[in-house]
Amino acid sequence: MSYCVNCGVELDGSLKECPLCNTPVINPRERDLPPKPSPYPTDKGQVEVVRRKDLGILLAVVLTATGGTCLLLNLLVFSGSLWSLLVIGGCLCLFVFSIPVVFYSKMPVSLTLLLDGISVAVYLFMITYVTKSDVWFWQLGLPTAALVTGLAELLCLLSRYVRFTILSGALSLFVDIPVFCAALELLIRHMMALPLRLTWSAVVLTVCVIIDVALITILAKKRLRNEVRRRLHF
Ligand SMILES: [Zn+2]
Missing domain, CATH: 1.20.58 (Methane Monooxygenase Hydroxylase; Chain G, domain 1)
Known part of the structure; x- marks a missing residue:
């Protein structure tokens, strides 16, 4: 039985250096002893990555x-x-x-x-x-799917020319939401043969406009922008 002279860990007879502190193992009687096989498996047995x-x-x-x-x-x-x-x-x-x-x-x-x-x-x-009936599909389902896809494509196109940060990303999102809501309400009203005007989506529009104005002000003023980034850690 041998021990590491540096850290005192018990060493296997086959080791050439300490597995903990890498201190070389020098056994003066090594020449007299037969070489021992390593206690560790040679095959690593790793599972292949999926x-x-x-x-x-x-x-x-x-x-x-x-x-x-x-x-x-x-x-x-x-x-x-x-x-x-x-x-x-x-x-x-x-x-x-x-x-x-x-x-x-x-x-x-x-x-x-x-x-x-x-x-x-x-x-x-x-x-x-x-x-x-398939009326709902032609008058609401298909136009809504097309609208969401179109808005997403627009954001994707915009992201090529503008570097999106969390603030500018939020701004574009709060521009998209009221557009979507207003279009959705008009589509629903058209399907139900109601007069085309905005009601609930006007509330969404108002809230989003307030948020947009605040975001534009923050983005325009460097000191405000840095303060928001520092406080929200981004
Ligand atoms: Zn050691």
């Missing part, structure tokens, strides 16, 4: 199995309505949403947003096969 492609395959298999089994259940057992379209549409949307995360990370953001928007629109269209 690759994106594997995750993608797993996700595709799970989603396909979910959609397929629901379709069979719909056709063979609960055939009263086309309810499986809701599940299949959901699976399709999840698949499209996951493309940039697990399949192809180099896809441009604008294309990702466009594909996401299209998949949501397709999903909404699939729901029309379950509901009695």
Whole structure:
């Protein structure tokens, strides 16, 4: 039994240096003793890191199995309505949403947003096969999906020319929200054949304008901007 002369830890006979403090082990009787095998395994036995492609395959298999089994259940057992379209549409949307995360990370953001928007629109269209009428899809569902996609694309385009900080990001968000709310209210009123004017969205608009004015003032005044950044730690 030998011990490290520096830190006193017990050493295995095969060690050439202390595993704790790296002090070399010099045993004067080493020449007389037979060399001992190392107590540690030579094979590191590390688990291979999971690759994106594997995750993608797993996700595709799970989603396909979910959609397929629901379709069979719909056709063979609960055939009263086309309810499986809701599940299949959901699976399709999840698949499209996951493309940039697990399949192809180099896809441009604008294309990702466009594909996401299209998949949501397709999903909404699939729901029309379950509901009695498809008027809601053409007058509200499709325009809303197009509006959200358009606003997201606009933000994406803007981010190419303007460097987004938390403050300017918040500003663009609080410009987008009232636009979305006002358009949504007008679409709903149009669908319900009500006079086109703003009511609840006007309240959202007012609140957002106040926030926008405050944010623009903060962004314009360097001292204010630095103070906010210091207080909120960003
Ligand atoms: Zn030591």
